[in-house]
Amino acid sequence: MVRLPGPLNRIHPARAARLFTSRLRSPQLTSRLGVLLGAAVAVCFLTGYLSHAIQHPPAWFYWPSRPVGLYRVTQGLHVATGLAAVPLLAAKLWSVYPKLFRWPPFRDAAHAVERLSLFLLVASALFQITTGLLNIALWYSPMSFFFTTAHYWTAWILAGSLLIHLGVKLPVVRRALSAPQRPAATAGMSRRGLLTAVGAAAAAITAATVGQTLRPLAGLSVLGPRDPQIGPQGLPVNKSAAAAGVTAAAADPGYRLEVTGPAGTLRLSLADLAAMPQHTAVLPIACVEGWSATATWTGVPIRELAAAVGAAPGASVRVTSLEQDSPYRISTLPPPHAADPLTLLALRVNGQQLHPDHGYPCRIIAPNRPGVLQTKWVARIEVLP
Amino acid sequence: MTRTPTALPASIVWSRRLLIAAGVTGAGYGAAGLLTDTSVSLPHYFRYTAAVLLGHDLIVLPAAIAAGAVLTRRLPGWAKPPVQGALLVTATLTVVALPLLLGYGRRPDDPSALPRDYHRGYLVCLAAVWLVTAAVLAVRARRRTASDPEENQ
Numbered sequence: 001m002v003r004l005p006g007p008l009n010r011i012h013p014a015r016a017a018r019l020f021t022s023r024l025r026s027p028q029l030t031s032r033l034g035v036l037l038g039a040a041v042a043v044c045f046l047t048g049y050l051s052h053a054i055q056h057p058p059a060w061f062y063w064p065s066r067p068v069g070l071y072r073v074t075q076g077l078h079v080a081t082g083l084a085a086v087p088l089l090a091a092k093l094w095s096v097y098p099k100l101f102r103w104p105p106f107r108d109a110a111h112a113v114e115r116l117s118l119f120l121l122v123a124s125a126l127f128q129i130t131t132g133l134l135n136i137a138l139w140y141s142p143m144s145f146f147f148t149t150a151h152y153w154t155a156w157i158l159a160g161s162l163l164i165h166l167g168v169k170l171p172v173v174r175r176a177l178s179a180p181q182r183p184a185a186t187a188g189m190s191r192r193g194l195l196t197a198v199g200a201a202a203a204a205i206t207a208a209t210v211g212q213t214l215r216p217l218a219g220l221s222v223l224g225p226r227d228p229q230i231g232p233q234g235l236p237v238n239k240s241a242a243a244a245g246v247t248a249a250a251a252d253p254g255y256r257l258e259v260t261g262p263a264g265t266l267r268l269s270l271a272d273l274a275a276m277p278q279h280t281a282v283l284p285i286a287c288v289e290g291w292s293a294t295a296t297w298t299g300v301p302i303r304e305l306a307a308a309v310g311a312a313p314g315a316s317v318r319v320t321s322l323e324q325d326s327p328y329r330i331s332t333l334p335p336p337h338a339a340d341p342l343t344l345l346a347l348r349v350n351g352q353q354l355h356p357d358h359g360y361p362c363r364i365i366a367p368n369r370p371g372v373l374q375t376k377w378v379a380r381i382e383v384l385p
Numbered sequence: 386m387t388r389t390p391t392a393l394p395a396s397i398v399w400s401r402r403l404l405i406a407a408g409v410t411g412a413g414y415g416a417a418g419l420l421t422d423t424s425v426s427l428p429h430y431f432r433y434t435a436a437v438l439l440g441h442d443l444i445v446l447p448a449a450i451a452a453g454a455v456l457t458r459r460l461p462g463w464a465k466p467p468v469q470g471a472l473l474v475t476a477t478l479t480v481v482a483l484p485l486l487l488g489y490g491r492r493p494d495d496p497s498a499l500p501r502d503y504h505r506g507y508l509v510c511l512a513a514v515w516l517v518t519a520a521v522l523a524v525r526a527r528r529r530t531a532s533d534p535e536e537n538q
Contacts, residue, residue, distance in 0.1 A: 020450075083481060086477050086480055086481055087473065087474070087477040090449075090473070090476070090477050090480075091473070093441070093446060094446065094449075094450070097442075097446060097450075100442060117408075117412075119438075120412060122438065122442075123434050123437075123438045126434075126437045126438055126441055127433070127434050127437060130437050131433075133480070133481065133484055134484055137484030137485050137489075137490045137499065138489075138490025138491075138492070138498050138499065139484045139487070139489040139490045140490075141489065142433065143429075143433060144426060144429040144433070145425050145426040145427075145429045145430045145433065146424040146425060146426070148424075149422050149424045149425050150419070150425045150430055152418075153415045153416075153418040153419040153422060153425065154415065154419065155415070156411050156412065156414050156415025156416075156418065157411075157412045157415035157416055157419070158415075159408075159411050159412075159415075160407075160408045160409065160410065160411030160412025160413065160414070160415060161408060161412050162408070163404045163405070163407050163408030163411060164404070164405050164408035164409060164412065165408075166404050166408075167400070167401040167402070167403075167404030167405035167408060168401070168405070170397060170400060170401050170404070171393060171397065171401075174397070187462065187465070188457065188462070188465035188466055188469050189465065189466040189469045189470065190466065193466045193469075193470060194470075194473075196470065197469070197470030197471075197473045197474060198473070200470065200474055201473055201474040201477045201478065204474055204478055204510065204513075204514060205477065205478060205481050208478070208481070208482075208506070208510055209481070222501060222503075222505070222506030222507075222509050222510065223478075223481065223482050223485055223501075223503060223506050223507065223510065224501065225485060225490070225498075225499055226497060226498075226499075226500065227497070227500050227501060230496065230497050230500040231496065231497030231500075232496075232497070235497075236497035236498075236500075237495055237497050237498075238495075238498075239495075240492075240494040240495045242494045243492070243494055243495070357495070
């Protein structure tokens with residue numbers, strides 16, 4: 001582990017790296033941990049980019065409305081992989097920690113640039129893991145920047161600096177992984193023992209949290225930031241009606257839904273909506289924060305509302321909330337979701353009128369879509385040309 | 386160790402160049418986005434990142450190494466690895482549990498936000514980890530006395 005410092009003169013920069021005495025640290029160990037951590041970063045980057053692209057679609061991007069639970073899986077995987085990466089990152093950084101104190105700090109210009117890229121890599125990895133942890137625990141005050149965009153741009157920095165690191169270290173990694181397996185001469189844990197402990201930690205963290213999206217494991221996941229069974233009408237909520245400032249507007253008996261399209265505008269009261277043919281769909285709410293819960297929703301299919309105002313096939317539909325100050329006030333249903341018969345303007349959930357926190361008087365629920373886009377307290381529906 | 390590219394096969398040389406070029410492009414794209422996106426508050430961003438980086442490298446990791454060294458110092462060789470492993474699991478589980486234990490994310494208007502008793506949950510997790518560790522130690526101790534009685538004297 002570490003030889004605790006004796007006389008103070010041993011803590012000289014030229015000698016600091018020699019304070020670390022564990023024989024367990026080796027390119028073999030670091031390479032193995034690096035391969036696993038690299039795989040975890042790749043999963044987080046791809047699932048994270050996917051979630052970003054669904055919310056801010058580039059021109060080339062296409063996201064289907066089926067299978068209904070695909071986003072629930074990709075985003076559940078994003079958060080679960082990030083959580084499981086905590087012990088991997090901890091062990092990886094431990095395994096190279098003495099190199100931080102290498103003296104002199106760099107040999108030449110190329111080495112200085114390489115160490116600068118390592119600084120980016122370690123800083124961005126710690127940033128992504130810690131901000132992700134804070135975000136799923138809904139603890140925003142330590143992050144006095146906008147989490148969503150900061151986490152997104154830092155993901156590119158992490159992925160990029162990881163590729164640079166892999167390029168720089170490729171010969172070392174190849175040599176380490178192809179070398180014959182020789183046990184490390186340690187006084188304590190073996191290399192396999194450490195990898196087992198890292199695996200056990202990842203397994204324990206996963207079991208303790210993944211029940212926030214896998215309902216059968218909800219009872220086991222004692223550290224899940226959400227419980228898919230707890231909330232108004234047995235369903236979690238990310239933003240309450242009070243927090244959104246819509247309590248009065250949503251309860252107003254004069255509420256009318258505005259539906260606009262090429263054929264004109266309809267103004268529908270809640271009674272008008274309830275008098276239309278009702279459809280029922282079993283769909284998950286899948287939050288960007290990694291929790292999800294399935295519910296039975298009843299309401300009017302969006303494609304029938306769109307057809308009533310003369311929508312052409314393949315149209316997109318823009319939905320606006322009663323909520324005033326939120327970046328998620330408006331969402332657009334792309335053509336596959338607007339046309340899907342399961343996409344509802346829901347009036348009821350699990351057989352009851354929607355609770356105000358679930359979007360009363362009515363909300364959007366569409367298959368295969370992030371919860372943040374499932375607009376609540378809908379005020380206006382526009383068919384886009 | 387990375388200074389001998391001339392001795393490497395061409396495929397490796399080109400893989401390295403491609404990886405580094407792709408990496409510079411990706412990281413550059415992220416850095417440019419970060420610096421130009423007005424929704425990211427850069428002073429806060431850099432302050433947070435510096436705090437996390439220095440906090441990890443100069444406080445959390447040295448403290449974990451020192452704690453591991455002190456707590457396993459008096460253990461016999463056969464008992465060390467399971468305890469070291471259990472300490473690793475405990476430490477990383479604590480990192481994940483800490484924001485939940487502190488509970489700043491609770492909201493009076495939203496009972497579904499952090500709905501569980503996380504202190505109890507954390508203790509349950511620790512109890513499970515250390516019970517498994519105790520079982521592993523018991524097996525190791527028994528195996529040791531069975532196979533190598535001399536060493537016990």
